[in-house]
Amino acid sequence: MDPAGTPTGYDRLQSQVIPGYGSLARLAVALLSCSPEARQTGSDVLVAGCGTGAELLEAVAQRPDWKLTALDPSAEMLAESRQRLSAAQTSATVFWQQSTVEDLLDLPGMEGRFCGALSVLVLQSLPDDGSKLAFLTALARSLKPGAQLVLVDLMRSALSSLEPQLDAAWLAFQAASGLEASAAVGASQGLHPIGLARLTSLVNAAGFGDPARIFQALGFEGFLLQKRA
Secondary structure (H helix, E strand, C coil): CCCCCCHHHHHHHHHHHCCCHHHHHHHHHHHHHCCCCCCCCCCEEEEECCCCCHHHHHHHHHCCCCEEEEEECCHHHHHHHHHHHHHCCCCCEEEEEECCHHHHCCCCCCCCCEEEEEEECCHHHCCCCCHHHHHHHHHHHHEEEEEEEEEEEECCCCCHHHHHHHHHHHHHHHHHCCCCHHHHHCCCCCCCCCCHHHHHHHHHHHCECCCEEEEEECCEEEEEEEECC
């Protein structure tokens, strides 16, 4: 069995930790594909934190006409993504960048370039010490006015009375998915979930309108964000 720290182990672990993980990439791409800007043929689309390539594989399957920029700070994850897309024998156009979104904007032509963006399970790993705002602001700057971002992350419940039940249900889901107890305990370590009110404040400050929730499974929620014109 692949260790959870390897790219292939990462996908296995996520499917045991996140309800509906196997459909997240398909849903995210389908939503963005119908957005005002990215529905156009040949749209430039950013996959921010492409990881092991789940969103990229869905993108080339659903929208082979898209021009994709695959971004991740991890060389190992990028290598795994490239291998998976190579195995898929796709003719889609993919530009690979080992970088953060903030650093991507230092490259010529990246400001306001993209017709849409995907960010799945990335914001949750950033502390709310300015890092979340910097990430969201960079994403907004990379998008054309009116373009949309699909954002999926672990969130904090607005009802504090439900938190103990949600936490217990999450552990029960992981156990039922075959995750060992020691791994389940560490599943939420290093994550920094925020509530909807805080997310709304951050995305508004970054240049987006209010988030529209389009997905929820226990604490994991997906949102559509549109860059203000």
